[in-house]
Amino acid sequence: MGTVEDFRGELIQPGDPSYDEYRKVWNGSIDRRPGVIARCTGVADIRSALAYARRTGGPVAVRGGGHSFPGHSTCDGGIVLDLSLLKGIRVDPVRRTARAQAGVLLGELDRETQEYGLATPAGIVTHTGLAGLTLGGGIGWLMRKYGLTIDNLLSVDVVTAEGELLTASADTNAELFWGIRGGGGNFGVVTEFEFQLHPVGPTVYAGIVAWPMEQSPEVLRFYRDWIADVPDELTTAVVHRCLPSLPTIPSELHARPAVVVVVSYSGSVENGERVVAPLKAFAPPMLDLCTPRPFLSLQSMLDPTFPHGRWYYTRACDVDELTDEVIDIAVERGLAIDSPYSLFPIFHLGGAIARMDPDSTAYGGRSHGHAFNFVGATLGPDGFDAQREWVRESSRALEPHQAGVYVNFLTDEGSDRIRAAYGATTYDRLQALKQKYDPGNLFHLNQNIPPN
Template sequence: MTQATIATRDGTTTTLIEETLDEFRQHLRGPLLSPEDEGFAEAARIWNGMVEKTPALVVQPTGTADVVATVNFARDNDLLFSVKGGGHNIAGTALADDGLTIDMSRLRGVIVDSGEQIVTAQAGCLLGDLDRETQVHGLATPGGFVSETGLAGLTLGGGFGYLTRRFGWTVDNLREVEIVTADGQVRRASREENVDLFWAIRGAGHNFGVVTSFTFQLHEVGPTVFGGLIAWPFERADEILETYQALTDDASRELTVFLNMRRAPPAPFVPKEWHGERICAMIVCYSGDLDGADEALTPIQALENPIVDLLQERPYTGMQSLFDAILPKGKHYYMKSEFAPELSDDLLSTMRDRFTESPAPGEMVIMHIAGALNEHDLDDGAINNRDARFALFPLAMWEPDDSKGDQYREWVRDVWEQLQSYSTGGNYINFQTADEGYERIETTYGDNYDRLTEIKEKYDPENVFRVNRNIQPQLE
């Protein structure tokens, strides 16, 4: 690599000559990759195939020192800069198009202290890495429902999964981080140290630096849970929705049930005659004492004659990876999100009716998340959304060669606009798409937004970390 033309923060480009690149490389132990190098394509590849971005350069750090060198280089040269953890973000903010991307994928160490019930994980970890190590000890922390999700991105945007009803947002379980801020300093942030930074990281963390490690509180979960997927013909939707509504009114926190209206995938566990047909499904995870599973699931099991019934005892790690195969890297994904305070009859009938009009890749998802997250103070972290009891997601996923992407996105947007009348006003920052504007970011953080701009000004006044759902410093 003799030189590189690269985007700057002001929207122009600059040329980095060979001597500049060589000097930068001397400060790194990990590789500095350009598009012609082996390994670049994978380093610049993310989950959502709809995102078409290519960085000019990618650094793959092997430790915190490499992160410090990269942040200093990006800042000193005014480069457009992004951070890639697992690359699972829907909007593609892991990549800086024509800029400099730091790919954390080589940092995947996990250390479990089973006595203290805490775990420290490096920022390149996927959820599967974390779950694999913590489940050796029968421990877990709330985090997602796809094992290939990046731990860093999930956490910094709040994070939720099957255990959220019991233990809150992922960031409610965050004890400490190591972070490299825009000035190149390595800081620890917790409830006792750099308290303002720690508050901001818990929900808007993409904006304040490169987190190199996370320390979480763990809880006794597994290693076996009861759960899986169960589905019925969509023609029974009214019956299924009524049961779901009643179930989520009374369910113990050990039981998490998500509802999904979609077309049945051509998977081996689905009878062939149902492939591509509309179904109404529940995704179930009971993480309490297994002796109580039958009683907890009685309302679901009373819904007889399912098309598919995969409910069974399974490893918690198996529950976490159950849907990996139907959410592969490279498909086109588009979704919107709202948080709801309740499941009214009108909301449920609206979602049912709009699904009947959906194009083939269209889905409706309702996630029951009420519980521990509602018991924290409204300003306990930047995450906001403490009034959320359900998460609503209209979405579509399709193959890259499908020419009807515009139609699918239009359907999702139309449904989303209709669902906003049932919303708390909040939404999930990790599921915001690239076409959602700045006002949407302000809405996400609500009353916490002004405080975030003050902290941004303190730690990143030049907005070095701007390739994200961006909080701008007050000076801008």
Template sequence: METNGINGFRGRLITADHAGYDTARALWNGAVDRRPRLIARCGGTADVVAAVRCARHHGLEIAVRGGGHNVAGTAVCDDGIVIDLSAMRAVWVDPARRTARVQGGALWGDVDHETQAHALATTGGIVGHTGVAGLTLGGGIGFLMRKHGLAVDNLLAAEVVTPEGSILQASADEHPDLFWALRGGGGNFGVVTTFRFALHPLGPTVMAGPVFWAADDTTDVLRFYRDFAAEAPDELGTVVRLGTIPPLPVIPEELHWRPAIAVACCYAGPVEDGERAVRALRRFGTPLVDLLAPKAYSAFQGGLDDTVLHGWHYYWKSTDLTGLSDEAIAVIADHAYRAVSRRSYAAMFHMGGAVARVPHDATAYAGRDVAHNIVIDAVWLPEESDEHAAAETAWARRFLQALQPHRAGSVYVNFLDSDDDTGRVREAYGDHIYRRLAEVKAKYDPDNAFHHNKNIRPG
């Protein structure tokens, strides 16, 4: 194909002979190194249409890039075309209707920045540079989910470019089968160029932040947390992090890189109510440092950005848990700190609340009845050796294997890594939802043109 032009395309075309090629193909996960034939950086929906039609006409492998943050690196392919939405980051807020329209290349930091100007928010990721599109299409867990549901529960409509290059509006009233599938089924059905979300009053100041305890206290902290989380109001979102204390400016230098367990909180309500909700947590044991305090919601949402930088190497393993039994806690405490890299960690998300109250088949997200989700994040630097990388990935695999007796039989699709997780896609949905997704796939993408993802084959 000619790479100096695509009919009807006004964006920027980047090939291997361009100075910016290596930057354009780089992803958040620096362990992924793929070389596309062409990167089509789109300026709007019309460019996406042109790029899709061109790719289909020439039989090119297609990858779709939103935020480029997925650990499996599916946003870039070898010797194909990357339909790159990274220049499409606009967010339009309608404060009267409490809705936001968000372009497909936007990051959650972009959404929080604009919505918080109106003291509004919707459920997004826990890292500001995570892409809106990828996180949403896989379900969308975050600190606000127990109060306001997942990102997909707040999705009102989507503009989708189909494999034929048509533009569809998907909502409860238009193409409802496609709308159902988009809410959890990933990027299997087309390129979502615009999302419309419901917003909720929040902030701009919330009670939020982490409390850290020494790693030796992990078993006691998790046993306390099990009961604390079970009794928590829906407004209280919590994430447990097990690893080392990151070297952030707000943390005393003598604590940097010390093995520790943290419980991060965000209360989706008045600060004074939040202070009461976290009081018992702050008083438990002897914390190393307590950073729970009133703070700007948008600042809290971006507080972890520098702990998971672009270009580092990442390898993940994840599963949903049946609960936090003493036996499961023992496994977590035993394996969490065995990583070689001080950047590796495990994170555990408290589900339930509004997430669990949505009917199981209302969306394609299947993990409605799960209490906790755990993701094991192996992290190392690009300059570190292959032996170091092998040690980190082995740690993650052993950790997951040790959790086998406590797994719920499901997994969050956004946390699946690359090739060795391919067979777990059906596990993310269960047989019933997977079959229904395959039927929608057969209708909207019968040729499986969009397969460079957590793929659902037409059925």
């Protein structure tokens, strides 16, 4: 395949002892064989790798944490720009900002910022890559109080398809900054992010409250009424799933089908207890793990649900509200779960997300009320086809109620779904930006927005 010139990092090719290990990504159902994996140590390596890609014409995959559901962080043939060595984090507790490089994982950023009692909104699984999550928007447990991850992004450094290093912020390359905040990896390789931080923790009121799956109709209808006037400090999700086999869960409840409300309150513990009390009181739960806990414990709570190597298949959509019809569909799809690893969260949006000017970033779902994400999962290929069909049936059932879709939850579903994630006006603006910064569509292994 030729060589990547002037490269200081590690180049891994087929036949190398570590090749099979480094070609793996989080989703075990993705099995691809890149021509070369370029483990970049800095901007110079990224520019060298991109020059190689332009010269050879092969596909380019950019990998931060490798958490892409459809496997966009790897490829067959071509080159993988592996940014996992770029781990620099610098926290300024006075300005309440943090700079983080593109290989940082969410848990690594949280650990550094929590040293000062600070955090930025960033996801629900600690081993997710910060870069990919941020570029698509970034929903997480602080979003109703402090907005999406992109709403707390102050600036980025980005290497374009031609190898130019640019800074983008509200004052510099402002249109590029607009597009990067929600437009994914379409415009270049972001090498460093600067975030606004907020006082959070170290202790928050958070956890899960669960009822038997057959009580899903009552739980969802109560939940709909309860969240109508909760404060922005409260972010929640309803999850239909089988309870996992964890030490924190009594053994007699392991694998029990349940409807679970995940709770995160970003204000005082006392206020959190008061706000959540009606949820616990409306019907006796079979499991209550909602309690004061370290913020880092909240952030890692769902890690065992999404481990590396499981086979995952997903479909998602946003809805405006939990109507009776939507609730009936959710109940039916929950009762149809027959894998201990499959589930679907329904994230409550709104709050600070909805208060942002919808034109301020490229994120397309600010007015939506809830985000569904149906995840079919198995330990390996056995049973995977059945879980994939459960996901597809669930998605089809919600089609009449869909208001759009969160781009980070998309798989390879075609251009119409990508347009739906942004809306026509935003999509056209992103296309013009793509034409300016990547007219040859070098960065197409993503939720791709082709040039004009």
